[in-house]
Each structure stands twice: as C-alpha cells, then as structure tokens.
Amino acid sequence: MVVDKGGDGGSPPFRDQLAEAMRGMKEEARLSYGKLAEKTHYSRSSWERFLNGKQLPTTVAVEEFAAATGADADVLLALLARATAYEELRAARQQQAAAPHPAPEPAARPASTPVSAQAPVPATTTGPANVSATAPAPQAPSAAPARRPRVREWKGHARTAALVVAGALVGSIATVVIGGGPGGGAAADSSRAGAQPSGSAAGAQASSPRPPACSADTCLRREPQAMDCHWDGTTVRETWLRGLKIQLRYSAACRAVWGRIENGTVGDSVTIKDKGGREESATIRVDNDTYTRMLAVSADAPPDSVIICGQIPRYQESECSPLGAVLP
Template identity: 30%
Template sequence: MARWKALPEELDPQIGEFTRQLRRLVDQGGLSVATLADRTGYSRTSWERYLNGRLLAPKGAVVALAEVTGTSPVHLTTMWELAERAWSRAELRHDRTMEQIRITRARTELGAFGGGAGTTTVDAPPAPPPSAEPPAGRRRVLFFLAGAVAVLVVLGTVFLLTGRGDGEGAREAATSPSPAATSAAGLPPGVKCVGVGCTGKDAEAMGCSGDLVTTARTATVGAATLEVRYSRTCGAAWGRITGAAPGDRVRVTAGGETRRGDAVAGETYTYTPMVAVGRAGEAEACVVLASGRTGCTK
C-alpha cells in the first residue's frame, strides 16, 4: 500500500473524505502516481497535489480514475460535487480574507500618508480697538490681504499633499497606465499577472494554475473531457481537454476574446492561453475533435 502524507489540518472534512477515497482507489488498483498520470492524461505533479489535498481534482480526472480502476463513477462524482462545493466555500473565505488584508493595508498606507499633514491654521489679523476702527478703505485692503493669504494656504496644502503642481499632475495623469495594465503587485508569490494582463499568456508559466485553479464548467465530447479552468486570483480562465488525440482543437471565449490550443502527437491533453474574466461563468470552452465531432461546455 502506498504511504501517503498526512492531509493538511485545515482541510475541510468533506474534501478530506473525498481525498481519502481517491487514495483508497489508487491503493486498491496498485497504481503508482506515474502510472496514474500515464493512464489518465493528468500530469504526475497534478495527481500528487490531488492526492495530498493541496488541490481539488477536476471532474475529468475523477472520471478518468474511475475508468482506470474499474469503479463506477456515479458515487465518486457525487462525492466530488460535495467536495467541490466545500472547496468553493473555502476559496470564498480566502478571497474575503485577502480582500480584508488589502483594505487594511490601504488604510494603513493612507494613514501613514496623511497622518503627518495636520490642519493648517491661519491666525486672523488682530482686531483693532473699538475706539480706533480703521477707515473703510483700509478695511477693504485688510480683507483683501486676508483672502489672498487664505488662497495661498489652500494652494500650498494641495501642493504638499500631491507633491507637484497642476501641470505636472496633469502630465502624470495623462501618462499613467490604466488599472488593467498595472503589475501584479500584492498577489501571492509566483503569480505574475492579473486580469487583462493574463490574456494570451500561459496559465502555468504565469503561476495561475496549481492550487489557484478550479474547474468552472465541464463537458464530455467523444472520448475527450472538456473543461473551463478558472483562477479567481488571476481573474482569468482557459480551456482544456483531456483524453485528447492529435489534431483535437480547443478554444475558450470570454468578453469578445478567443484563444485556441491544439493537441499534438504524444500528448493526451492540451489547453489554451488565458482570457480575462470577471467571474468563472463568463467563459465558454469548445472543442473540435479530429474525428469531426464538436461540443461546448454548458
């Protein structure tokens, strides 16, 4: 029997039970992880993550495992659905925690930025004695000078807070990149893009796969399993087929963007580059098999 690592203590009980069931099937079939990867079309690294509770196996991998071990997929896919819901809840809690951390950091930075800028107070000119009220002309001059001083104080405060004059600020605003084109600052280690910055790029190379990905949609077309893969952290999705044959083609479409991937000889799965999405349901994956059969996720 294979010797498995202890599952993470923080793992949801529903996910833990599902993972232990996968381990039992692998043990009963006498399969090594390498053999499992070869027979299912999912990489060895992916199966190590699935079986150690670091990543929820996609439905296609679960069905493939059932086929390899001669197990009915009905009970197994039911367990997967329960585990997938638990995984989604855990992701939601993680996202809320990360959002709260970002808000706290932003508030801290704003406090550090504005904390030293106290309120500037301008002392009014001393009032003349009641018996010595200045003439009307002098009063107008004093009022004018007081107003001018107030205007200068306001302009000086604006300059100190922004660190630049209006002209320089306008020039910088004109040349500043849009939020969609900014770097992936503040993202987890290894993640190299977010949103539209991920469009057209490889999910694995950009650090958007692994523990950060879930299967949003799936469909079976012939012998191939078609999936929409989604990374909430990267704000991107891509299409993938497993059980593929040379010549099979997969594409993903979202927000008017389409990306394609082709299966080549020696590969049993392939995936497309990423497209930016606001949520998983925005992306659709379709496949055209070499046999001519077609299908899309629902």
C-alpha cells in the first residue's frame, strides 16, 4: 500500500500528536475510560479508539473531553483541525491521482471573420512623430510567473497554514456532497423514514449539535457516533445473557440501526443481521462495552425486522432477541 507522505516527502503525525496530548490530559485528570464515558455522550470503546489514534474524534467529542478533564479545549481543537485538514487533503490527493486524465483536445481553428464584420481600421493623427492614435493593446501577463510563487509557497515555511486552508476547502466540498444534494436534506430523510419507535425524532434531532452526516443506505457500515447518529438513538430491542446487556439501537434521523453490548468482558461480541442478509459484528477489545457499525432500515425492512445476538465465548453461549420483542 502506497502512503502519501505530503508534498515535501514527510508529514507531521497530527493524529498521533492529538492522541498523545489527550492521553496525557486523561492521566493528569486521573480519569479512566469508564469515567470518561460517564461524563460524556461517548462510550468507553470510543474513547479507547480516540486516545490510541485509531480514529479521529469529532469536534463535539474533543469539547466534551476538555470539559470532563479540565483541559484547554482550544489547544485540542487546533490539533484536531490540523489532523483533519491533513487527512482530508491526503484523501483528495489520492482521489485526484486515481482519477483518469483525459487527453487534451486539439485547438479548434478560428472561423474566418467576414469582411463586413471586421472592425474598421482606426484613423491616425499627424503628430510630431506621425504616431498612430490607436496604441497597441497591452498583452496579458504570462500565467507561468503567477504559478511559481504558489509552488514556492506550497513548499515553503507556510506549509502548515496551506494544509489547514486546503483541508477547510475539502471539508466544505465534502459537506455539500454529503448533506446538500437534491433530496438529501433532513426534511427529505424524515419524509422517507420507515417505522419509528415512540417519541419525536424531530425533537431528538433538534437537541443534536449538528445534523447527521448520513441517511439510510449512506449510513451502511459506518460508525453511528462518527456520523452523529447516536444523538437521537433509542433502544428497539433488548435482551440479557449472564448479565451481558444486548441492545439494538435505532436512529430515526439516520434511518439506521446498530448493535450495542454493555456489562461484558473482553472477548464478548454482538452481531446484527437484517432481512437482506447483511451482517455487522463487534467484539469487546477493552473495558466492558462495544457497538457495531450501522445497517440501513426502510419501510420494507423496519428496525424490528433486524435480529441482534450477543455471544459469550468463554461459556460458549449466545442469546438473540426474538423478532418484534423488546424484553425487560
């Protein structure tokens, strides 16, 4: 696998810098992953991924982390902006490199201008040097000199600032692509939503700091917290196995479900499966909880048609929530 190392042959490990800074602040505040989960909207497994550099945290996660640890949010948000800008810029470069480059088209011959359409030749005035009254048109400056300063700037000492600006542009384009296309807004998502659990989805979505980043099929196999789908999440299935809490979570705003287990131990797992045979699983790697990536739901395949199962390998036991049931 070829790794893009930036335009100057190397790149600062922005994600690692952010993770290292957050780990230091967590240790200084003497907080465990479990305590962080209690003080924030994110689970212990999410904080394990954020603080070990496996996944970039969201802006909301960084702000909640700073509030929980008493750290300086501005410092962490600056590191997050640099890491996000660099990774979005790298992704854009890779996409541009992978895109086919069409061959340049031959320049079209200009059509001959009819004599009647030609502009009249301006008259000259008699002067000391008998110079024509019509001065020659100034020539457009060459584009090459304008490009050279940009190259020098890209490779100069302002590389970090250029990365942040370029990353912001890429982020703006991604925001438009993800959330702004025809029929892609929150109103369209709400009108197309299938069966929903009790409660107002609009009210739950209004409490979210920002609208979700995906809907229905675009949420397939993506993380609910990274897509901001967890803000209006509700439990539509629940069962237990030897104290292991097994839940099927549903977001009306994202029109998607995911599985979650709590009170487990390392090695316990959760699996969800929809009517079409699509399946997602997750295993506890640290602490005692985890959750799966998402599966899309629709009017033909509502949330209560998804099966969720929890497994405890050390006992060779599993438990699945039956269709249409929410167990106490």
